[in-house]
Amino acid sequence: MRDTLNVDSVYLLEIPCLYSRPLSITSHNSNNFFLNAPPPDVPSSHLRSLASAGEIELSTEALKAPIITPYFTDLMQAHLQGCIYQNSLPPLLTLFPDDIHSDIVVPIYDDTQNAFGFLIAMTKDPQRQFEDEERVYLSNFDVNVVSEVLKRRVIVADRVKGAFISSISHELRTILYGILASCELMEESK
Incomplete structure (x- = not known):
């Protein structure tokens, strides 16, 4: 996947607080989806890096830090199919080194459509601009x-x-x- 997207790193992050309580996705007459019953606004369990490939390292301190669930539920509500960040980084990527230039963040849902985690593709190259097709590719990989x-x-x-x-x-x-x-x-x- 890393070579196909031509990125520096790809991460699969599991976020246990997302599925510790039911977060179901329902459809209403259109392609708009939303999360029901988001978790409470409290720090909860830690990120887990299930897989990674590439040069950009996630610090061990970042994996030990408690995470706040509303950020993740808000991200999933706003960008169900993922989001491309060009020349800026979402708060999630403060876990990574500062030299990341652009990234694609795609939420992952399990077989029952409950939130599971995120796939993240990152690049340090300031000339690299992600296309929507790359976001779609990453979202289909979930x-x-x-x-x-x-x-x-x-x-x-x-x-x-x-x-x-x-x-x-x-x-x-x-x-x-x-x-x-x-x-x-x-x-x-x-």
């Missing part, structure tokens, strides 16, 4: 991202379930062996 994330979550959940079942089975076997031993002892004592 389906692939969400399917991969959901696949990994299913794998993790399956492993946890397997470990739980095997530990419960072991505990049940111990009890059953005790019951069987008691029954054998009672039968021998007759």
